[in-house]
Amino acid sequence: MLDWEVIPIPLFGRKNKEKKEEKKEGVSEALKGVLYGFAVHGAATAALKTRMHMEHLFMLMTLGDMLGFPIIPPYYSLKILPYVVPNIKSWKERLFRERDFTDLLSG
């Protein structure tokens, strides 16, 4: 199972002002960031979304009976349950978030 809470996004943003002050951002870091954004960030975001959709399917197959879809027998669901439990909250949040047609632009 994928741990959605800890995803290693390269060049993760600063969290607060103090952290910014601690770390002097050099020119090379800026250039690296710009190049990454220019060339890879869109692809990385698209890959994350593809993974999200696959994760939704997986959760639906394993925990479908939570929503009224008994796709695999409850015995197997129960065996998988301990591994799936940590993801239920974030899965629900993502699945039930309202998406507009203008959100589709991002992949």
Next chain:
Amino acid sequence: MQVAFLETPSLWIIGALVAYGFAYYVYAKWVDEHIWEVSEKKVTPAHMYLDGVEYFPVSRYVLYGFQFKSIAALGPILGPFIAVAYGWLPALIWIVIGNMFIGWVQDYSTIMLTVRNEGRSMGPLVYNAIGERGRKILLAYLLFYLLIISAVFIYLVSLFWNVFPGSFIATIGIIITGLIVGELLYKYKANIFGVTALAIILTLISVGVGTAVAWPPKDFFGPWSIQVWSIILAIILFVGAIVPLPKFITPMNFVAVFPAIGGVLLIIFGALISPATGMKLIQPAFKGWYVQNVGPIFPILFVSIACGAISGWHSLVSTSTTGKQLDVETDARPVGAGAMLTEGLLATSALAAYMVVSPDLIAKGKISAFVNGATLLTAPFLGGDASKAYLLTFFSIFLVIYAITVQALVTRYWRVFSAELFRGSWEWLGNKYVATVIGLILPIIFALTGSWINLWIYFGGSNQLLAAMALTLVAFYVAKMNKPSWYSAVPAAFMTIVTLSALLWEIYTFGLSTFGIKKPLAKPPLTQYPGAAWALNALFFVIGIVLFVLGIYMSYALWSAYFKVRKGEVEAKAVSP
């Protein structure tokens, strides 16, 4: 050969840099601090809804690169080609003023709108301002907008392939490089630096092979060459829209990035050192208020440069992705305003390429003007005459990749969009194969007339009308925050008038041919089929009216909402906590 500084494009590039610096460091900073009152301590949606997929904080440098890549397309490069028909001075004035007072305002402010409204994208923001009907009208408007973009870009790529021998082979080389890179990166987990080096080398070899082979020649497929090229392009785009993104589009875009960045840097450098290389301004500064086959300077100049000055597409990017990944509010200025002003610099550099070519090329509407101008600017420091053939192919590829990478995403967007739109009823229209084919066939039919300048003005008009809507929306929310909204309302009013006038002008132009007052606008071989040419002109006439009516409705609804807030009929309150 050295020439006087004042006779070269260098002075104007430096002047534009100073103007953009003023816009960024003075005006944008003032808006940032006094109107939006940004703070690093306010929680952004990226942190509030952190899910690692849509919402996660990203470094401002990464977002700047992403934003620039997402907004830069053919607009700032080919737009000045139409604008320079009035002379380079009006084009330069509009690029600089448009960027300084309108362009960045929209990009920056729409990011802030999303940040201050819990990560909402354009649709929900419109819904909150004017209700469900407004959101539906926006959906219909975007549908036509995507078709017009596709028609223009598909036609132009086909035209480039037809006009520049060898550019098709080089494009195929880049696509194959993309496929190899995709496999190496995603399947074999190869080292990114090694793969990047390989991508650059293969891209340069592709351009070299295209230059050496220089095949197929112009009009290879006879009088229907452009249409045959359109079908070949449609097949490539179809594959791009159907297969998973990491298999085709994302690696192709990754490979295309390097010639795209390289080309921009080379042109800017070439323009800056033009006093040393002897490249003189040979275009007239001003040619006239009216240009045959293009139209009057007002409103056409203001929509022709499109994304080089302001673009509605940017508001979609800003609200759908960038605003959701902004780490801290203070990053909105470098990301939104910074990326837009960089695009302004790209437009200014493209204009420099047009400044140094023969006025005949512009007068005859030769699409090769940019490629020739860019080659003239860069050849003197890249090997002189010996490198000209290579550079001609390189800059033709430069045009192709800026169009094809955006078009691949637009086609895919259309497909996803149709699936969403036809969910429940007419479901077969949302089928991924059917939707993609429709999204490609309709633009090809639109492009049959060959009157790409008129299509471009439709594209510019609808694109910038979307920008006017975004600016009005910003004014509405800023007024709701009890802050001065003039900085967005004044540009919004100007752009609303300009874009609706431009659409009216094109409706009038196609109306003349629809009602038999003038011959239909068409180029060979369609001129041999006057009935078909007339039908297409009539279709454009109808599309123009539809865009105009939808635009009028949206503008009226948004402005009404804005004035209601101003009059206090809607409770003004701070949008953010």
